[in-house]
Every structure is written in structure tokens, then in C-alpha cells.
Amino acid sequence: MFDGIAVHQRLCLGALYLLAAGVALTSETRWPCPQPCRCNTELLEVNCSHGQLSTVPNDLAKEAKLLNVTHNIIKTLVHQQFQTLTQLLEMDLSDNLLAVVEVGTFLGLQSLLTLRLARNQLKIIPVGAFAGLPNLQLLDISSNEILLFLDFTFRDLAALQCIKAADNDLVFISHQAFTGLTSLQELHLDGGNLTAVPTEALSQLSVLRSLHFHQLGLTALPNYSFRHLVHLKELVISHCPWLETLSGNSLFGLNLTSFTIRHCNLSAVPYIPLHHLVYLVYLDLSFNPITYIHGNLLGDLLRLQELHLVGGSLLRIGIGAFRGLTHFKLLNVSRNLLTTLEAGAFQSVDTLKTLGLNNNPLACDCRLLWVVRRRLYLDFGGHSPTCATSVQLQGWNFLDLSEVEQPGLLTCRQPRIINRKPQEVKVDQGHTVVFYCISDGDPLPFVNWLDPQLRPLSPIGRIRALSNGSLEVRYAQPQDSGTYLCVASNAAGNDSLPVSLHVRAFPSSSKNPFHLKGWFAFPSASPGVNGNQKLPFDVKTLVMAATIGFLSFFGSVSVCFIFIFFWSKSKGQIKHTATIAYVPRSAMSSSNRGTGNYMETSRFTMKLI
Ligand SMILES: *[C@@H]1O[C@H](CO)[C@@H](O)[C@H](O)[C@H]1NC(C)=O
Ligand SMILES: *[C@@H]1O[C@H](CO)[C@@H](O)[C@H](O)[C@H]1NC(C)=O
Ligand SMILES: *[C@@H]1O[C@H](CO)[C@@H](O)[C@H](O)[C@H]1NC(C)=O
Ligand SMILES: *[C@@H]1O[C@H](CO)[C@@H](O)[C@H](O)[C@H]1NC(C)=O
Ligand SMILES: *[C@@H]1O[C@H](CO)[C@@H](O)[C@H](O)[C@H]1NC(C)=O
Numbered sequence: 001m002f003d004g005i006a007v008h009q010r011l012c013l014g015a016l017y018l019l020a021a022g023v024a025l026t027s028e029t030r031w032p033c034p035q036p037c038r039c040n041t042e043l044l045e046v047n048c049s050h051g052q053l054s055t056v057p058n059d060l061a062k063e064a065k066l067l068n069v070t071h072n073i074i075k076t077l078v079h080q081q082f083q084t085l086t087q088l089l090e091m092d093l094s095d096n097l098l099a100v101v102e103v104g105t106f107l108g109l110q111s112l113l114t115l116r117l118a119r120n121q122l123k124i125i126p127v128g129a130f131a132g133l134p135n136l137q138l139l140d141i142s143s144n145e146i147l148l149f150l151d152f153t154f155r156d157l158a159a160l161q162c163i164k165a166a167d168n169d170l171v172f173i174s175h176q177a178f179t180g181l182t183s184l185q186e187l188h189l190d191g192g193n194l195t196a197v198p199t200e201a202l203s204q205l206s207v208l209r210s211l212h213f214h215q216l217g218l219t220a221l222p223n224y225s226f227r228h229l230v231h232l233k234e235l236v237i238s239h240c241p242w243l244e245t246l247s248g249n250s251l252f253g254l255n256l257t258s259f260t261i262r263h264c265n266l267s268a269v270p271y272i273p274l275h276h277l278v279y280l281v282y283l284d285l286s287f288n289p290i291t292y293i294h295g296n297l298l299g300d301l302l303r304l305q306e307l308h309l310v311g312g313s314l315l316r317i318g319i320g321a322f323r324g325l326t327h328f329k330l331l332n333v334s335r336n337l338l339t340t341l342e343a344g345a346f347q348s349v350d351t352l353k354t355l356g357l358n359n360n361p362l363a364c365d366c367r368l369l370w371v372v373r374r375r376l377y378l379d380f381g382g383h384s385p386t387c388a389t390s391v392q393l394q395g396w397n398f399l400d401l402s403e404v405e406q407p408g409l410l411t412c413r414q415p416r417i418i419n420r421k422p423q424e425v426k427v428d429q430g431h432t433v434v435f436y437c438i439s440d441g442d443p444l445p446f447v448n449w450l451d452p453q454l455r456p457l458s459p460i461g462r463i464r465a466l467s468n469g470s471l472e473v474r475y476a477q478p479q480d481s482g483t484y485l486c487v488a489s490n491a492a493g494n495d496s497l498p499v500s501l502h503v504r505a506f507p508s509s510s511k512n513p514f515h516l517k518g519w520f521a522f523p524s525a526s527p528g529v530n531g532n533q534k535l536p537f538d539v540k541t542l543v544m545a546a547t548i549g550f551l552s553f554f555g556s557v558s559v560c561f562i563f564i565f566f567w568s569k570s571k572g573q574i575k576h577t578a579t580i581a582y583v584p585r586s587a588m589s590s591s592n593r594g595t596g597n598y599m600e601t602s603r604f605t606m607k608l609i
């Protein structure tokens with residue numbers, strides 16, 4: 001009963017108080033509002049911005065929900081400085097001269113959701129500075145001079161979802177620095193002065209979804225850098241002028257949907273590190289000196305929708321570069337060195353919705369006809385591509401041309417091989433032969449050489465396609481004989497020219513039984529061409545050789561090997577092959593018959609046990 005009256009009285013008092021508060025609210029006078037702050041009692045906001053304050057005023061209204069103390073000259077925050085502000089939701093102390101934040105400064109701010117300390121002069125954050133902030137969701141400490149994060153710096157912030165710490169001087173992040181951040185989803189760091197990826201520290205962040213390195217000072221991204229971040233969806237690394245490579249397993253363990261690595265020094269698309277990211281949707285490699293996107297190497301990125309490679313050094317996007325990417329809808333390669341972009345690069349140009357191709361030295365010919373045809377379906381981001389190389393179409397804009405004009409203007413000329421005179425060459429074994437294949441066409445044709453089995457020849461090896469279009473056969477062997485084909489092709493078609501080579505074997509004779517070069521080359525000859533070729537020795541001489549020459553030869557060689565074997569075992573040496581030069585005895589005896597020229601010293605390479 002007594003209690004009831006007391007409660008009643010209290011309710012009445014409460015009502016009176018509310019009434020008074022209401023009056024105060026409308027008149028906006030009763031709220032304590034220290035000079036030079038401005039208080040908005042409706043929004044429960046205290047704005048002390050630009051107030052020349054050197055300390056935070058301590059007679060602030062307890063009811064305040066928002067406190068803005070930006071652009072002052074505060075240097076220090078002391079223990080329990082804000083303990084009365086239990087209702088405060090947001091506090092902004094950015095743009096001051098803060099160098100010291102004492103342990104327990106924020107004790108009592110039990111409702112605080114957002115704390116901003118950006119653009120101050122903090123060098124170190126003592127462990128315990130962030131105690132008493134159980135509900136904090138966003139912490140902004142960017143643009144300070146913080147050098148390191150100590151163990152347990154953030155341990156009391158179990159509700160924290162986002163840390164912004166870009167633009168600091170971090171040189172070290174301790175292994176336990178992020179312990180206790182059990183809700184952290186987004187982390188912005190500055191790695192400009194870090195000497196390693198803080199893999200251990202990051203592994204504490206079990207629910208992290210988004211990680212941004214605003215700078216990175218490394219030259220290579222090591223294997224397993226992010227191995228425990230299984231929930232990470234977005235990784236952004238930018239401004240890494242020294243970063244040249246991503247190791248093969250650097251992104252191991254990640255299942256990203258978005259990956260950005262821009263303003264770095266990558267000279268190639270990191271195909272291998274990326275290939276396991278089958279859920280990747282967004283890839284940004286802009287502002288890297290990448291020169292090629294090769295054909296058929298991105299096919300594993302099944303779900304890729306967007307590729308941004310703005311401001312690179314792209315010279316060519318290969319045919320089939322985006323093959324297999326059935327969801328691909330945005331390509332932005334503006335500000336590169338591309339002369340063309342062929343429809344064959346895409347799985348299908350029908351899925352493509354946005355194309356950034358401006359600021360490239362484009363050659364307007366039939367290869368870009370598809371862009372003109374699809375120009376009404378494509379979003380060029382307000383900058384449609386223009387022609388750069390053709391005099392006739394210089395500066396011409398892809399949106400200018402009417403449907404009728406196209407066919408005559410964007411044309412290609414089929415390749416034509418100019419030197420069509422038959423090239424039939426007969427040479428002796430061991431000579432070097434060059435075949436010519438000079439072609440023209442628009443665009444300039446690409447020259448391929450095919451061997452007699454119609455397999456393409458590469459620019460390396462004994463028989464190679466030179467970069468100037470010629471074919472070179474060095475130290476011709478009889479099995480090289482046959483018809484080679486030069487194929488010059490461009491977007492408009494192809495032209496081909498057969499040339500033939502006949503290599504005469506060395507005159508074979510029974511007086512020349514040990515032509516070891518020919519003998520050892522024989523197993524590699526392709527039977528299809530040279531199956532019926534006469535062997536450079538006959539059976540009788542072989543038997544003779546085996547019995548007379550080789551037995552004694554192998555005898556002495558075996559002694560050598562046994563010696564080398566024991567010697568290498570005793571020295572624990574790792575070399576397992578030995579090359580031995582020798583001159584067969586019978587060769588010396590036959591040299592006076594004029595065949596000595598061919599009897600050079602020969603070599604064996606043998607594997608040691
Ligand atoms: C706080 O005051 C500053 C300076 O008077 C003003 O620019 C700013 O807009 C104010 N902030 C809010 C949230 O009212
Ligand atoms: C961090 O790196 C910047 C340049 O990237 C340099 O100017 C600065 O002095 C470095 N800071 C420390 C603490 O090493
Ligand atoms: C970028 O890489 C190239 C070699 O790929 C190297 O020559 C150059 O010095 C690098 N740039 C920087 C800033 O390290
Ligand atoms: C990284 O992993 C790849 C693939 O396993 C391996 O080839 C490479 O040598 C490793 N690199 C380093 C620096 O350990
Ligand atoms: C990878 O991420 C995708 C979507 O982001 C998700 O559907 C898939 O289950 C994840 N895979 C693994 C192995 O976590």
C-alpha cells in the first residue's frame with residue numbers, strides 16, 4: 001500500500017519532469033550546452049566542431065546521443081573522460097591533435113556504436129584504451145601515425161564490425177592484436193611499411209568478410225598469406241608499387257567473390273593464384289603494367305562477370321581469353337594500348353553489356369565490326385571507342401556511323417603471300433636452310449609454319465619459325481625432309497605456301513662404320529617420313545664394332561665409372577650424370593682414308609647410380 005503511494009508519487013513527479021523537459025525542449029534553454037558548442041535538443045546532438053577547444057568540455061548533457069568535437073586542438077584524452085555519457089551513440093573526435101589516449105578513456109560509454117578518431121596524431125594505442133565499449137560497431141582510426149598494434153589492443157570490442165585504419169605507418173601487427181574481435185566483418189589496414197602479411201593476426205578474425213590493404217610495401221605476396229580467412233568474400237589490395245608477383249598459392253584457402261589488386265606492378269595476369277576462385281564475380285587488375293590477356297587461361301573462373309583492367313599496358317587480348325565465362329557482362333579495358341578486340345575473345349558477345357574500350361589506339365577494321373553492330377546494346381560508360389590508326393577514320397566515334405556506311409569502311413584485306421616462287425631446297429646433311437614467307441594484308445597477317453605432319457612449329461628448337469616470318473632449319477637431318485607449309489592469316493582469312501626440303505644423308509660406306517651422330521639421332525627420326533631411309537652402316541660392321549671396338553671401349557669406360565661411383569659416394573656428391581668425350585679407336589685408324597672429317601669426338605651422357 002505504502003509502496004503503491006510511493007510509486008504513484010514517483011509517477012506524478014516523472015510526469016511533471018517530462019512536462020518540464022518538454023518545455024525545455026521547445027525553449028531549448030535548459031539543456032546544459034557549454035560554450036562554444038551548439039546543441040540540438042531534438043536530435044540530442046552536441047556540436048562542438050571548430051570551437052578552438054583544447055579539452056573536451058565536461059559538463060555535457062547526459063542525454064546526448066551524438067557528440068561532435070571535430071576540428072579542435074585537443075591533444076589528450078584522459079581516464080574515464082566520458083563516463084557520464086551513457087546514452088551516447090556516436091562520438092567524433094576526428095581532426096584534432098590527439099597523441100595520447102589513456103587506458104580506460106572510454107569507460108562508461110556503454111551505448112556507443114560509432115567512435116571516430118581519424119586524422120589525429122596517435123602513434124600508439126595502449127592496451128585497454130578501448131575498454132568499456134561493449135556495443136561499439138565502427139571504429140575509425142585512419143590517418144594517424146600508428147606504428148604497431150599490440151597484443152589484445154581490441155580485445156574488449158566483441159561487437160565491433162568494422163575497423164578503419166588506413167593511412168597509418170604500421171610496421172608491425174602483433175600475432176594476438178586482433179584477438180577478441182569475434183564480430184569483425186570489415187578491416188581496412190595500411191601495409192605500406194609492413195614487411196610481411198600479418199597472416200597470424202588475421203587468422204583470429206574468423207568472420208571477416210572484407211579486407212582492404214590501402215597500401216602494401218611487399219615485392220611478392222607469399223604463399224598462404226590469408227589461409228584462415230574462410231569467410232572472406234572481398235579482398236582489396238591497392239597502391240603496391242613494388243609488388244610484382246603473387247605466388248602460386250598466395251590466395252590459397254580463400255573463396256572470394258571480389259578481388260581487386262590495383263596500382264601495383266604486376267606485369268602479367270596472376271592466372272595460377274586465381275584459378276581456384278570459382279566463385280569470383282568481380283576482378284579488378286587496373287593500373288598494373290599487364291601486357292597480355294592470354295587465350296584460354298581464365299576459364300576456371302566460371303562465375304566471373306566483371307573484369308576491370310583500366311590504365312594498364314595491354315597490347316593484346318588473345319582469342320579465347322574469356323572462353324568458358326558464360327556470365328561475363330562487363331569488360332573495362334580503357335586507357336590501354338590495344339589495337340583491337342576480337343569477338344573471338346569472348347565466349348559469346350551476347351552476354352556482354354558494358355564495354356570500356358576508349359583511350360586505346362584502335363585500328364578500325366573488320367575485327368571491330370562486332371562492336372559497331374552491337375553498339376546499341378552496349379554501354380560504353382559515356383566514352384565510346386574511337387579510331388586512332390586509320391587515316392580515313394581518324395577520331396571517328398563508334399556511335400557516329402549509320403548502319404549503311406559500315407560494310408565499306410570497316411574492312412580487312414585477306415593475307416597474300418608475296419614471294420610465291422617455288423622453294424625446293426636440296427642440301428647435304430648438317431647444313432642450315434632458311435625458307436622465306438613474306439605476306440601482306442590488313443591487318444598485318446600472323447605467319448605460322450607447319451611441319452610435314454602439319455604440326456605448328458614454335459620459335460624455339462633446331463627447326464624454328466623466326467619472328468620475321470622465315471623458317472630456319474639448322475643442321476638439317478635426313479629426317480627433316482618433306483613439305484613445310486607457311487600459313488599467313490588474319491581476321492579476313494588465310495593464304496598458304498608449301499616449300500620443300502630434301503636433305504641428303506652423308507654418303508654411307510662400310511669404311512665409315514662409326515657415324516655415331518647419325519646413329520644416335522636415328523631413334524628420334526619420325527618413321528612416317530624416313531622409315532625406309534638407308535642406315536648409315538650395315539649389320540656386318542655393327543657386329544664388328546660390337547666385338548672389336550666397343551668391348552674394349554666399354555671395358556675402360558666401366559673402370560672409369562666404378563671409380564667415379566665410389567668417389568662420388570665417398571664425397572656425398574649429388575651430381576648424377578657424367579659426360580664423357582672419347583674418340584673411337586677405329587675412327588682414328590680410318591681417318592687417313594678421308595673420312596676423318598666426320599669422325600669428330602663424340603659424347604656420352606650417362607646416369608650414375
Ligand atoms: C557542426 O558544426 C559545424 C561548424 O559549425 C558545421 O559545419 C557542421 O555541419 C555541424 N554538424 C552537424 C552535424 O550539424
Ligand atoms: C612508412 O613509409 C613511408 C613511405 O612509404 C615513409 O615515408 C615513412 O617514413 C615510413 N614510416 C616508418 C615509420 O617507417
Ligand atoms: C616494376 O617492375 C619492373 C619489372 O617488371 C621493374 O623494372 C620496376 O623497377 C618495378 N617498379 C618498381 C617501382 O619497383
Ligand atoms: C608457392 O607455391 C607454389 C605452388 O605450390 C610453389 O610452386 C612455389 O614454389 C611456392 N613459392 C614459394 C615462395 O614458396
Ligand atoms: C564459396 O562461396 C560461395 C558464395 O560466396 C558459397 O556458395 C560456397 O558455398 C562457398 N564455398 C565454400 C567451399 O565455402
Ligand SMILES: *[C@@H]1O[C@H](CO)[C@@H](O)[C@H](O)[C@H]1NC(C)=O
Pocket residue numbers: 310332334354355356357379380381382
Ligand atoms: C572504366 O573505368 C573508368 C575508370 O574507373 C571509368 O571512368 C569508366 O567509366 C569505366 N568505363 C565503363 C564502360 O564502365
Ligand SMILES: *[C@@H]1O[C@H](CO)[C@@H](O)[C@H](O)[C@H]1NC(C)=O
Pocket residue numbers: 434436437438466468469470
Ligand atoms: C629473317 O631472319 C633470318 C635470321 O635472322 C634471316 O636469315 C632471314 O633472311 C630473315 N628473313 C627475311 C625475310 O628478312
Ligand SMILES: *[C@@H]1O[C@H](CO)[C@@H](O)[C@H](O)[C@H]1NC(C)=O
Pocket residue numbers: 487489493494495
Ligand atoms: C584457312 O581458311 C580456310 C577457309 O578459308 C579454313 O578452312 C582453314 O581452316 C584456314 N586455315 C588455317 C590454318 O587457319
